[in-house]
Amino acid sequence: MISQILSPVHTSSRDDAVLQALVGFVTDEGLVPGDRLPTERVLAERLKVSRTTVREALTRWQELGLVERRQGSGTYLKAAVTRNMLHMPLTLASGNDFNSLMHTLEIRRGLEAEAAALSAARVSDADIAMIEQKLIRMEEAFHERHGMSADEDWDFHLAVFRTSGNPLFEQIIAAMYEMFHRFWEHPLGVRDFGHASFPYHRTLFNAIAARDPIAARAEALKLIATVEDDLKRGAANLKKQTQKNRVHI
Amino acid sequence: MISQILSPVHTSSRDDAVLQALVGFVTDEGLVPGDRLPTERVLAERLKVSRTTVREALTRWQELGLVERRQGSGTYLKAAVTRNMLHMPLTLASGNDFNSLMHTLEIRRGLEAEAAALSAARVSDADIAMIEQKLIRMEEAFHERHGMSADEDWDFHLAVFRTSGNPLFEQIIAAMYEMFHRFWEHPLGVRDFGHASFPYHRTLFNAIAARDPIAARAEALKLIATVEDDLKRGAANLKKQTQKNRVHI
DNA sequence: TTTCTAAATTGGTTGGACCATTGTGCCAAT
DNA sequence: ATTGGCACAATGGTCCAACCAATTTAGAAA
Incomplete structure (x- = not known):
């Protein structure tokens, strides 16, 4: 199920590196929206980082709407993920005034x-x-x-x-x-x-x-x-x- | 320094509640972009949640560009924060061509x-x-x-x-x-x-x-x-x- | 006064534990 | 054989107690 694609991260800003590795995994594995991602615990082990760090990275993806987490079930891809994605969070004070x-x-x-x-x-x-x-x-x-x-x-x-x-x-x-x-x-x-x-x-x-x-x-x-x-x-x-x-x- | 405004959260989805409490704190305290937020440890104690949960909430704000964290220094407000904010994160596929x-x-x-x-x-x-x-x-x-x-x-x-x-x-x-x-x-x-x-x-x-x-x-x-x-x-x-x-x- | 250094502060990371929700499969009753 | 319910395993959510790394601050030294 989990291929060898996930290799330990090395560079700075751990959770950035985790996301980068995840992009690689998703693209190489050909995952599409709706597919389930590996468990947090599995990711932590494969990437040689703590589960906390994995969670922080996934939290960021969740906030961007790329991923959805369901307790007891798993983490699911919610949008297409590619390398070179550009994130543009827009915040508007109180949308209806x-x-x-x-x-x-x-x-x-x-x-x-x-x-x-x-x-x-x-x-x-x-x-x-x-x-x-x-x-x-x-x-x-x-x-x-x-x-x-x-x-x-x-x-x-x-x-x-x-x-x-x-x-x-x-x-x-x-x-x-x-x-x-x-x-x-x-x-x-x-x-x-x-x-x-x-x-x-x-x-x-x-x-x-x-x-x-x-x-x-x-x-x-x-x-x-x-x-x-x-x-x-x-x-x-x-x-x-x-x-x-x-x-x- | 920290007033009594921060009261323990109670309801579901802890980190959502943490963010809601933070909005109240920021507005009541009149914080503007550039100002420093309370320490993660202080927030955890005041809100009666673990530091992990506080960090998860702040990670979400960070991803939305509302807040900036500087290790060793603190967490700083990066944009105006109000109740009824509307967030709409966009992710665009882009290349370097x-x-x-x-x-x-x-x-x-x-x-x-x-x-x-x-x-x-x-x-x-x-x-x-x-x-x-x-x-x-x-x-x-x-x-x-x-x-x-x-x-x-x-x-x-x-x-x-x-x-x-x-x-x-x-x-x-x-x-x-x-x-x-x-x-x-x-x-x-x-x-x-x-x-x-x-x-x-x-x-x-x-x-x-x-x-x-x-x-x-x-x-x-x-x-x-x-x-x-x-x-x-x-x-x-x-x-x-x-x-x-x-x-x- | 200025400069350097050591200590305190603060966000970042780790490991381990436990909780709450969900999914699965077995077993019993029909 | 089918259905219903129940116990158990898997998974995300939260917590704790440390320690690491970068920064700031305060004090010592020049």
Whole structure:
């Protein structure tokens, strides 16, 4: 079961070395998410370090969501593990207040504009057809439901990111998007949130289809600006309500 | 020194409870980034848990970048800690090839431009003085060593990000920066990497000090452009060397 | 006052023990 | 033969008591 791959660690920062050895083990053994890792006690023995050190290393992986521990059962791989992984822990103060949501939008403004410009510079004809298909589905959903549909909207944006040729955009913006939407059924009480952004989806597509990076960046910025306006409107509403209810405090 | 705020934990998942108690301690005590936390041994005694459990909890905070441990010295707060923090650790697969480094620069281009613009719109007079101090130290290091000094350079950029009013910039760009520097002693064999970016640090500062967001964005873009040029130059060098050495393969 | 050195402090690691939860397989009852 | 329950083994979680290694501090020496 345990091959000879696990060799004693030697260098500094024991638990770093343990993680490095674990990466080697996981990749060489071809483990995939869901598979079980060796026991803590086994790892400790194989790596010639104490169980405490192994536990510290696994705790770090657990915090990064790479691994899940179940008492009495074992430790299970939760995500793909490769060498040269880059860890980027994002911490936001209290995800649902106005400032935090605004912060995610500021990140999106910088990244979506850049992604749109890169996409316009790099799309293939097939990419353009694919993006237009997503756009049409979004527009259909909009007219059926008389409002923005989060899923179709996200599919469209995702298509743009993926044609940017840089996978980092998708992963980072996806995290921002999730933070933003985790708390938005009706974020800050604003109904038909994102309604104003609708027309800019087509203008953005047109700029990309025309392979015009400058125009694409401009349209992406306009789109984000409408979302920011919605958010500010929501914050104003919230403030008004708070003032109205102040007597209860 | 240690007030009565730390009370014994009781409920399930000990280290979760420890972290919760620590949040209370940090907020009640008004600790800010840079401040030192109580000793592990003290925390263990106050919280009525073993030092092992305290260490496991601190390890998790460390992995999230909230805390930094220095052997022989202590554990220091590295970021603002509040109740209701939202953590979203991202792990990205990355390589040390030309494309991966270029990808990090594309992210930095979008974010550094945005951060510079926001900083120019929001800096206080004290912030400006602080940034200028970092700039001067960087320039001194440059002239002493006849080349860019990574640490002082990073300090300057960090100061800009922190005055943007959005902590996410620092968190994301720090990850990009780490990935970029993980492989760059002399990245791709290019000596005096970043040399060309030197003058744009002062022009960027001037734009921020003038509170001119548009100019700040432009200068930040110029700065990144020089780094991209260096990287492309390095890739060309590498290709040439590979061709020259092809006979050995 | 400055500089060097020894001791105290603090995080890092170890080994061993025990607890709590889960999984497994045997055995008995049906 | 099937099912249900139970005892036991395996595994992660916690604790303790040391000792190691890096750092800081305080005091001695110059």
